[in-house]
Amino acid sequence: QKxxxxxxxxxxxxxxxxxxxxxxxxxxxxxxxMWYRQYSRKGPELLMYTYSSGNKEDGRFTAxxxxxxxxxxxxxxxxxxxxxATYLCAMSAQGGSYIPTFGxxxxxxxxx
Amino acid sequence: xxAVSQTPKYLVTQMGNDxxxxxxxxxxHDTMYWYKQxxxxxxxxxxxxxxxxLIINETVPNRFSPKSPDKAHLNLHINSLELGDSAxxxxxxxxxxxxxxxxxxxxxxxxxx
Numbered sequence: 086q087k088x089x090x091x092x093x094x095x096x097x098x099x100x101x102x103x104x105x106x107x108x109x110x111x112x113x114x115x116x117x118x119m120w121y122r123q124y125s126r127k128g129p130e131l132l133m134y135t136y137s138s139g140n141k142e143d144g145r146f147t148a149x150x151x152x153x154x155x156x157x158x159x160x161x162x163x164x165x166x167x168x169x170a171t172y173l174c175a176m177s178a179q180g181g182s183y184i185p186t187f188g189x190x191x192x193x194x195x196x197x
Numbered sequence: 198x199x200a201v202s203q204t205p206k207y208l209v210t211q212m213g214n215d216x217x218x219x220x221x222x223x224x225x226h227d228t229m230y231w232y233k234q235x236x237x238x239x240x241x242x243x244x245x246x247x248x249x250x251l252i253i254n255e256t257v258p259n260r261f262s263p264k265s266p267d268k269a270h271l272n273l274h275i276n277s278l279e280l281g282d283s284a285x286x287x288x289x290x291x292x293x294x295x296x297x298x299x300x301x302x303x304x305x306x307x308x309x310x
Contacts, residue, residue, distance in 0.1 A: 093237075093238070116296075117296040119298055121301075126303070126304075126306075127303050127304070128201070128287055128289075128301030128302050128303045128304050129240070129287075129301045130301070131298045131299070131300065134298050171238065173238075173240065177296050179296065184230075184242045184245065184253060185296075185299070187239070187240040189237060189238050189239050190238045
């Protein structure tokens with residue numbers, strides 16, 4: 086079992102839909118959780134960065150962490166065609182190596 | 198005003214050649230990284246430098262040699278290129294300290310013929 090599991094998709098939704106992207110993980114030491122967005126032929130761009138459990142909201146994006154279930158989510162409200170990209174989750178433990186472990190990314194397609 | 202810039206964007210070359218990729222960041226970060234992203238989109242850390250010192254060297258063939266002339270630059274030299282080296286190579290940087298989020302360049306697409 087990989088440390089971080091993420092369904093590669095593609096996930097195809099109509100414009101305006103609420104999108105839910107998820108990752109599960111096995112390392113209970115993970116405390117820092119990140120979501121990156123990667124457009125085609127571009128580098129990953131940091132979207133959300135959270136510590137420990139709970140929710141964090143930024144505009145149309147909400148990141149949710151459930152450490153008891155080892156499950157994180159990214160919700161996108163009122164999705165737009167410009168949200169079409171690959172979304173990668175990443176997480177790291179407190180102390181020790183601070184290199185995050187990345188999921189393989191979920192490809193999202195928002196069609197007009 | 199690009200934050201993390203890599204050159205070249207595309208690199209097509211033959212097996213056995215030696216090539217270099219350059220990376221520069223203007224964010225004032227102390228730590229820089231090289232990642233390899235394969236065709237399945239997995240991002241794998243290769244190297245990490247902090248203030249020009251190598252701090253992480255994952256299991257990477259010694260044909261790959263990073264060099265950091267100063268903390269704003271991290272270059273990657275690859276000797277004797279092999280077919281399996283075809284991938285997208287990303288440079289990233291972050292502030293010093295544990296668990297700082299990373300800022301990525303747009304990648305160098307390396308294709309080996």
